[in-house]
Amino acid sequence: MNQDKKGGGSATIRFPFVSNAVHGSRNIGNLFKTAALATVLLLVAGQAVAQLSVTPITWDVVGLDHNRPLTSGPELFPVGARVCNEGAVPTDDLTVSMIWDDTIDPPQTHPWINNRPGSLTELEFDGLDEDECFDAYFELQITRGAGAFFQSRPYRIEVTDPLDNLLAVSPTPRQIYIERLVSQNRNSTNLIRWGQESDESDWVILGAGGGLNLAVGETYFIELTTETATAYEQLQSFLTLSNTIFQVKSVETTYEVLTAPSSRVPVPNPSLYADGCLWDPDPNSPNYLSCLDVGKAGGEVVTIYEIDIIAGGGDSVGLEALIYDKSGGSFHYNTDFSQSPGDLNVFDPADSGFSKRFLPSTISIGGTSRLAFTITNPNPVTLTGYNFVDNLPPGVEVADPPNASNSCGGTWNPLAGETTLIFSGGVVGSNGSCSILVDVTADEEGEYENISDNLFIDDQDTGNNAEATLNVNDGPLPPACVPGTELARFTMDGLSDGDEPPAPSFLHPDVAFANASFQVDPSNPDSEQFISTVGNPAPSWGGIGWIDRNDPDPGPNTAAYFQFELDTSS
Numbered sequence: 001m002n003q004d005k006k007g008g009g010s011a012t013i014r015f016p017f018v019s020n021a022v023h024g025s026r027n028i029g030n031l032f033k034t035a036a037l038a039t040v041l042l043l044v045a046g047q048a049v050a051q052l053s054v055t056p057i058t059w060d061v062v063g064l065d066h067n068r069p070l071t072s073g074p075e076l077f078p079v080g081a082r083v084c085n086e087g088a089v090p091t092d093d094l095t096v097s098m099i100w101d102d103t104i105d106p107p108q109t110h111p112w113i114n115n116r117p118g119s120l121t122e123l124e125f126d127g128l129d130e131d132e133c134f135d136a137y138f139e140l141q142i143t144r145g146a147g148a149f150f151q152s153r154p155y156r157i158e159v160t161d162p163l164d165n166l167l168a169v170s171p172t173p174r175q176i177y178i179e180r181l182v183s184q185n186r187n188s189t190n191l192i193r194w195g196q197e198s199d200e201s202d203w204v205i206l207g208a209g210g211g212l213n214l215a216v217g218e219t220y221f222i223e224l225t226t227e228t229a230t231a232y233e234q235l236q237s238f239l240t241l242s243n244t245i246f247q248v249k250s251v252e253t254t255y256e257v258l259t260a261p262s263s264r265v266p267v268p269n270p271s272l273y274a275d276g277c278l279w280d281p282d283p284n285s286p287n288y289l290s291c292l293d294v295g296k297a298g299g300e301v302v303t304i305y306e307i308d309i310i311a312g313g314g315d316s317v318g319l320e321a322l323i324y325d326k327s328g329g330s331f332h333y334n335t336d337f338s339q340s341p342g343d344l345n346v347f348d349p350a351d352s353g354f355s356k357r358f359l360p361s362t363i364s365i366g367g368t369s370r371l372a373f374t375i376t377n378p379n380p381v382t383l384t385g386y387n388f389v390d391n392l393p394p395g396v397e398v399a400d401p402p403n404a405s406n407s408c409g410g411t412w413n414p415l416a417g418e419t420t421l422i423f424s425g426g427v428v429g430s431n432g433s434c435s436i437l438v439d440v441t442a443d444e445e446g447e448y449e450n451i452s453d454n455l456f457i458d459d460q461d462t463g464n465n466a467e468a469t470l471n472v473n474d475g476p477l478p479p480a481c482v483p484g485t486e487l488a489r490f491t492m493d494g495l496s497d498g499d500e501p502p503a504p505s506f507l508h509p510d511v512a513f514a515n516a517s518f519q520v521d522p523s524n525p526d527s528e529q530f531i532s533t534v535g536n537p538a539p540s541w542g543g544i545g546w547i548d549r550n551d552p553d554p555g556p557n558t559a560a561y562f563q564f565e566l567d568t569s570s
């Protein structure tokens with residue numbers, strides 16, 4: 001996947017081609033041969049080289065809350081189109097653009113209807129082979145206010161080649177239209193499940209207020225189950241997914257009740273929108289915004305997304321689930337829309353830090369050095385499954401005794417004389433770090449460069465390794481440590497509320513570095529450090545987030561703690 005910039009300063013992302021299927025294989029393009037299409041046949045030297053179709057796959061009717069448009073209800077909606085190659089010749093790479101067909105300049109200044117700020121209005125895809133399709137989704141944001149009702153804005157979706165030649169365009173005229181949406185509890189969100197296996201073997205239920213932890217570069221399935229009291233003429237159920245973070249590869253929707261013909265609402269439906277009654281979306285038609293036939297969809301509605309995480313490491317995005325419909329002369333949406341089902345927490349494994357040091361970095365022959373690995377997790381979620389392998393350089397081995405320890409959890413059990421270090425199952429809290437330690441020794445003079453294998457999170461390669469150099473000389477062994485020697489001193493004098501933890505007020509000449517820090521409890525949102533200027537003694541350094549005395553023994557990722565670091569390698 002390549003990221004670049006396209007004209008006008010608009011960011012674009014290139015997507016690899018993916019087929020439009022979640023379970024099983026089917027030709028999505030053939031499902032829409034009876035749908036209204038706009039196609040352009042590109043001719044070169046009298047020969048057809050590409051024939052593309054662009055089919056809208058979302059409902060052009062959007063809305064705000066009927067009674068409280070300023071404060072309640074939805075404001076974000078998807079606009080999607082399916083692009084298919086109906087010719088016999090593969091295409092080059094393709095750019096799909098959403099373009100407003102009005103004279104407003106710049107286009108993002110319409111008083112009511114615009115693309116969501118920061119979202120992409122140009123999406124780039126790999127080329128299509130014969131009978132292949134992909135879906136392109138854009139984002140709308142409706143400006144809140146009573147004046148928005150019944151406003152509209154015309155648009156089109158274009159497909160161009162790398163030379164900006166126009167290959168296809170969606171049907172025109174077409175426009176976004178804002179309706180009044182009545183909040184009713186007859187529509188509801190029942191369940192969200194997610195996982196990575198297409199056979200659903202690893203899918204889990206998202207609990208209320210929970211989160212989905214999604215890794216950049218990975219593919220996931222998200223299943224949204226909504227429900228209506230009965231079936232309706234028009235229906236759309238979706239999750240709000242930013243196109244800067246998520247690429248929707250495919251959608252599959254099924255309905256408990258469906259009376260519309262399969263030529264209009266296929267089973268399963270490869271879109272979010274159920275056009276039960278053959279809706280007229282043409283603003284020039286005398287039947288605009290009305291049904292041309294009969295048919296309904298509803299009951300339990302199950303929508304399965306297949307998505308790629310293309311960017312957004314470190315972002316936490318609120319998840320919103322909307323199901324809205326037309327029945328009779330009014331439009332309705334789920335009352336529980338405002339009750340967010342959870343968050344989408346996006347992390348990038350490549351952001352994890354991995355480093356190591358030999359402490360001290362120079363030892364005498366037969367002496368010992370403390371090999372210290374540090375793993376950092378800058379993401380807003382706790383990550384599990386950290387693992388790595390480190391092959392010590394020839395001549396260096398684990399000391400006897402190893403004095404192995406770690407604050408990362410997991411499995412770490414190096415034995416005296418071993419030369420391969422294996423760590424697995426590490427857990428690092430959000431925005432946290434931990435250390436893995438062992439003593440090593442060498443019997444020959446030399447400079448030993450040590451480069452580990454890459455750090456992994458389960459089977460995801462972070463791309464980061466750790467390296468350090470141990471110098472061994474024939475000098476005398478260092479003197480033994482003298483018990484009671486003061487190495488560092490931390491005092492609170494002069495601190496006030498809001499200050500950082502104190503810096504050392506005294507360092508022994510043999511101490512190169514000293515630091516004090518506070519690690520929050522990742523499971524406790526109230527966990528934090530503070531400087532108190534009241535009490536006795538004052539000022540004092542404190543923290544919130546300690547476990548209850550009846551809880552199991554704390555670990556580095558299950559409780560808050562103070563940490564003091566010393567480097568005596570100088």
